[in-house]
Amino acid sequence: MKLMQRYINLASLLCLLTACATMQLAHMKQLQNNEQYDAIIAETPATSCNDPSQSSEVCRQFYAIRGHAYLKLAMNESQAGARCPMPTPSARANMDNAVNDYALASSAAARGSEDETHLIENQVLALTCSAPFKQPAEAVAMTREAVAKLDQLPPNPSRALTTSNAFLSLAQRTDLPQAERCQAARDARIRALGGLKGQPPATGEIAIRLQQTVNAAAIGGPGLPSTCV
Structure with a gap:
């Protein structure tokens, strides 16, 4: 009997906690x-x-x-x-x-x-x-x-810009091994070109920024390794 009561009390507590979380979520929304x-x-x-x-x-x-x-x-x-x-x-x-x-x-x-x-x-x-x-x-x-x-x-130019810039940021880090920086620069360029030439193709400001990323990801450019194997 005591064991059954313990289970009932536990179930009640769980319901109370769940209700509390649900009320809090409504407030946060x-x-x-x-x-x-x-x-x-x-x-x-x-x-x-x-x-x-x-x-x-x-x-x-x-x-x-x-x-x-x-x-x-x-x-x-x-x-x-x-x-x-x-x-x-x-x-x-x-x-x-x-x-x-x-x-x-x-x-x-x-x-x-x-x-x-x-x-x-x-x-x-x-x-x-x-x-x-x-x-x-x-x-x-x-x-x-x-x-x-x-x-x-699904791919689109805006997402290509996000990923290419993320890789470019890694390529510009001097505290990473050169091989890793070189690969990040390649990835940045590939992603940016994909955004420019993909479907739908980039237009307007996003197209300009993607082209800037392509240029910035060129090996030997500012902040990047001078050579890559």
Whole structure:
């Protein structure tokens, strides 16, 4: 009898925790609609989401919304036309938090949905803007993770620009081995050319920036190795 009561109490507690997380998610969605990003990042996950093994949809959506808020706050420190924010302490901290939350938000959106596309693109932006400030091995891992995620989506010029610039950033790092920098430069050029010549082909400002990336990725160019095997 006591064992049965214990199970009942445990089940009640789990229901209570789940309800709490659901109510919190509804509140966060309202904050997001009102663009109250500072209020969103002040939220801590419900107790039921603290367990690393917890993968409920409610918890994943919590982290997706909070990750987006961190990303928006970081991007608010961007200069006009810049892909990433200025490297201020607050922007870097917010971008790192966005990376962490997006990692916990995996599969927060339905497969193939527009929400999934936005989630992946935002996660990739966070990864590629954070990577340049990491140690070499971590920067390479983050960049390749970002590219792999973006490759899940249909190719387009904007995505080609993102991946080519991410590889170019690696190629320009003097703390990486020369062979790795050379390969990154080749990858940057291939991705940029793919965006220029692919379907749909790049036009306007994106086409200009892709061509700039092609030029910048030329071996021997500014910030790149003078020779590659």
